[in-house]
Amino acid sequence: MSKIYGTGENKVKALDNVSFSIEKGEFVLIVGSSGSGKSTLLNMIGLLDRPTNGTVFIDGIDTTNLTDSQISSFRNKKLGFIFQFSNLLTDLTVLENVLLPREIARTNDSAEKNARELLKAVGLDDQINKRANKISGGQAQRAAIARGLINNPSIVLADEPTGNLDSVTSEKIIQLMKSMAKKLNQTFIVVTHDRQHFGDVDRVITIKDGKAFEGNPPSEMEVLV
């Protein structure tokens, strides 16, 4: 797929004929310098925006032909998002924040029980009823991970999930994401500046000037077609 933003003089080719597939259960890192097109790529995979050309297939479904409302429902059911800033709603408790996507997906069966289990898994069982503005940055990011997993998504997308954290907290959040991925057998696609801290992962894709390469930059680079 390709993605072009703007027109005329303001035209930016953010993704240039990128093509690859990711298998179920893979833990994939997307790396590359600032402005290379990582967030654009993640936004296309996450169906937050549509490519200018090309197609995103998820679970064999060609998402090009889905209407906007089908896309929203597909996104809520299949995809989980974790962003750089936890984006918790500060007036709500930790538990209420984790339950938010469930409200959107309108499936409230045992939702609270799930949310409590996830909060326990991310080490926040003693913070459940605190307001989101009363917890630390690392705790907020843990809550954001639990929120990203609440709808039991097949694919979890994270854009610089540790970009706003100190290195000790980053390390913990990274280990947490890796262990959750393993435990839940979910596909994780993570954009990061923090390649080293992730250690062993299934796969690394490097984005450079809107093009995708397999492997770490620069020695392993091999163009994906």
Ligand SMILES: Nc1ncnc2c1ncn2[C@@H]1O[C@H](COP(=O)(O)OP(=O)(O)O)[C@@H](O)[C@H]1O
């Ligand atoms: N909404 C947008 N409108 C116009 N240009 C954009 C938009 N989003 C990103 N870009 C441009 O596309 C390129 C890739 O951006 P981005 O995907 O955010 O890179 P990264 O996440 O790797 O830093 C950059 O040149 C950026 O300025």
Ligand SMILES: [Mg+2]
């Ligand atoms: Mg980005």
